[in-house]
Amino acid sequence: MYKIMTPGPTNVRENVRLARSMATTNPDVDSAFCEFYKETCDLLAGLLHTKNRMYILGGEGILGLEAACASLTERGDRVLVIDNGVFGRGFADFVTMYGGETVSFVSDYHRPVDIAALEEFLKKDSAFKYATVVHCDTPSGVLNPIKEICRLLASYGIITVVDSVAGMFGEYVNIDESQIDILCGGSQKALSAPPGLTLLWVSDKAMAAMESRKTPIASYYANILAFKTYYEDKWFPYTMPISDIYGLRAAVDNVLADKDILKRHAAIAAATRKAVVAGGLSLFLEDGFAGTVTVVAVPEGLTDKQILNTMKEQYNVMISGSFDSMAGKVVRIGHMGENANAADMAITLRALTQALQDLGFPVQCSMDEAFQQALAEGTISKSI
Numbered sequence: 245m246y247k248i249m250t251p252g253p254t255n256v257r258e259n260v261r262l263a264r265s266m267a268t269t270n271p272d273v274d275s276a277f278c279e280f281y282k283e284t285c286d287l288l289a290g291l292l293h294t295k296n297r298m299y300i301l302g303g304e305g306i307l308g309l310e311a312a313c314a315s316l317t318e319r320g321d322r323v324l325v326i327d328n329g330v331f332g333r334g335f336a337d338f339v340t341m342y343g344g345e346t347v348s349f350v351s352d353y354h355r356p357v358d359i360a361a362l363e364e365f366l367k368k369d370s371a372f373k374y375a376t377v378v379h380c381d382t383p384s385g386v387l388n389p390i391k392e393i394c395r396l397l398a399s400y401g402i403i404t405v406v407d408s409v410a411g412m413f414g415e416y417v418n419i420d421e422s423q424i425d426i427l428c429g430g431s432q433k434a435l436s437a438p439p440g441l442t443l444l445w446v447s448d449k450a451m452a453a454m455e456s457r458k459t460p461i462a463s464y465y466a467n468i469l470a471f472k473t474y475y476e477d478k479w480f481p482y483t484m485p486i487s488d489i490y491g492l493r494a495a496v497d498n499v500l501a502d503k504d505i506l507k508r509h510a511a512i513a514a515a516t517r518k519a520v521v522a523g524g525l526s527l528f529l530e531d532g533f534a535g536t537v538t539v540v541a542v543p544e545g546l547t548d549k550q551i552l553n554t555m556k557e558q559y560n561v562m563i564s565g566s567f568d569s570m571a572g573k574v575v576r577i578g579h580m581g582e583n584a585n586a587a588d589m590a591i592t593l594r595a596l597t598q599a600l601q602d603l604g605f606p607v608q609c610s611m612d613e614a615f616q617q618a619l620a621e622g623t624i625s626k627s628i
C-alpha cells in the first residue's frame with residue numbers, strides 16, 4: 245500500500261469506512277432515512293455557518309458545479325467567470341453548455357483575485373445574472389478571498405456560485421457572512437469521506453432565480469430545484485446512495501469533534517511551505533497559499549514524472565502532478581482532512597527529500613526535519 249498524499253481523494257478513517265457497511269433501509273420509502281438525511285444536511289449547514297438550504301446529491305463533486313450552472317443558466321444569460329486557475333476557467337464550459345454567455349475576469353494564476361481590480365472591472369460592467377469563483381483552485385493551490393469577492397458581487401446584485409470543494413473544512417467558510425448563494429462541496433477532500441457525493445448549500449435568492457426562469461432547467465440529474473420540497477414531500481428525485489451518506493455522516497461527526505481542524509491545516513501548510521523552501525525548492529504561488537495543498541515548482545532539469553515515480557516506487561508515497569495548463573510545471577502535496585497530520589507529512593517530506601537526492605537535485609536540508617522544526621516553532625506565516 246502506498247501512502248496517498250494527493251490533494252484528494254484523501255484517506256478515509258475507519259469509522260467512516262465502517263459506517264458505509266451498515267445494514268440499510270429503503271431510502272425511498274422509509275421516512276427514517278429522510279430524517280437522517282435532513283439531520284446530516286442541518287449539521288453541514290451549521291458547520292459552514294448558514295441558514296441556507298443544504299442538499300446532498302449522489303454524484304462526485306463536479307456534479308455540484310454543473311448543477312449550479314444548469315439550474316441557474318438560461319439561454320443568453322450573461323455570467324461572470326472569475327478565472328485565476330484551472331477550475332476557475334472550467335466553469336465557463338458548464339455555463340456555455342447550458343446556453344449562457346460568459347465574460348471572463350482573468351487574473352494571474354500565481355496569486356489570489358485582487359479585489360480592487362475586480363471592483364474596477366465591475367464598475368464598467370456588472371450586468372451579470374451570476375458569477376462563479378473557486379475558493380481553493382487545487383491545480384495551483386491558490387486560495388481566493390471568497391468573502392470579499394462574494395460580498396462585492398452581491399453589492400451589485402450578482403448571484404454568487406463558489407466551488408469550495410477543496411477549501412471547505414480546511415479553510416474557514418462562513419456562507420451567510422460571505423453572502424454566498426450557492427456553495428459547492430464534495431465528500432472526498434477535507435471532509436475525508438470517499439468520493440461520490442456532492443454537497444450544495446443554496447440561498448433563497450438562488451432558489452428564487454431558478455423558480456423564476458422562463459424556460460425549464462435543461463437537466464434532470466443536475467436540477468437543484470428538484471430537491472426543494474424533498475422534506476415536505478418525503479420524496480427524493482432519485483434513490484439516495486444511502487451507504488455513501490452513512491459514511492458521510494460519520495465524516496461530518498469527525499469534523500464536528502475536531503475542534504482544531506482549521507488551526508491544524510494552517511500549521512501543517514505553513515510548516516510544509518517553510519520546509520520545501522528550506523530544501524531549495526520554489527513554491528508555485530507568490531501569495532494566497534491554501535491550508536489544504538502545497539504546490540511546488542518542478543526544479544529545472546527534472547520532470548514531474550521523475551519526482552512522482554521515484555517517490556512512489558522507491559519510497560511508497562504518492563503525491564500528484566497537476567493538469568491542464570498546470571501540467572508538468574508542479575508537483576502537489578495534499579494535506580487536507582485526514583492527510584493533515586504531522587506524522588504523514590513528515591514521511592512525505594522525507595520521501596521527497598530522498599527522491600530529489602536520488603535524482604541528483606542538491607537538496608539543502610532534510611525537509612522532514614525542517615518541517616518538524618517549523619511545526620515546533622509554531623509560526624503560522626501566510627507570507628511564504
Ligand SMILES: *Cc1c(COP(=O)(O)O)cnc(C)c1O
Pocket residue numbers: 252304305306331378380381382407409410430433
Ligand atoms: C477535487 C475538486 C473538484 C471535484 O473534482 P474532481 O473530479 O474530484 O477533481 C472540484 N473543484 C475543485 C477545486 C477540486 O479540487
